Amino acid sequence: MTYQTGMLTMMLTSIVYALVILAVGYWGAKIAVGLIRGLMERRETDPALVGFVANLLNAAIITFAFIAALGQLGIETTSLVAVVGAAGLAIGLALKDSLGNFAAGVMILIFRQIKSGDVIEAAGVIGVVETLNIFSTQLKTGDNKTIFVPNGKLVGDNIINYSTKGTRRIDLVYGVSYEANLAQVKQVLTDILAKDPRVLSEPEPFIGVLELAYNSVNFAVRPWVENANYWPLLF
Incomplete structure (x- = not known):
């Protein structure tokens, strides 16, 4: 009777300890997730990355607590850890490209390229x-x-x-006949740019002969504009 009572006491004690481990793991996960969320949000990390890291950390802590609780109950966890590791390796190999895209996504979100x-x-x-x-x-x-x-x-x-700088240069090419007055052509192009309010005066637009093509003299026209005006002025 004493032996049975002792065994029952040990079982109950192990169960209580296992429940305590699960409770500590659960609350520890909530605290850790809250801390990491706060830290990443203060650094203005992308919400998608914050959510993913928080969920990953929560799952890792809960899994660790679950395995520790099983060990407290006397269940052999070595083989379980080996199975989980093998499954993780197999999944990693199968999802190699996806994991590469994930790692690249984390880099983009962290470094904000x-x-x-x-x-x-x-x-x-x-x-x-x-x-x-x-x-x-x-x-x-x-x-x-x-x-x-x-x-x-x-x-x-x-x-x-193209958006990291406030301005962009537009590279245009205009061809004129070999009989054209090149000085007059340059002046006309200069006047056109000067009359367009979207063209910036600084840096000064560049206008000059680019090449002597087979059928035309090609002028390079390179005005600077604000980013918002690049496409409207280009077309």
């Missing part, structure tokens, strides 16, 4: 950044198409961000 509203050129695409997601970036092209570019391609390629 681009943000919503920026006009960028990358992975052979030019467009306005509409949404930055963990796995892909959504762009809107000039002809109103929506393109989802995997973040791995963005990070693996050169990214040209």
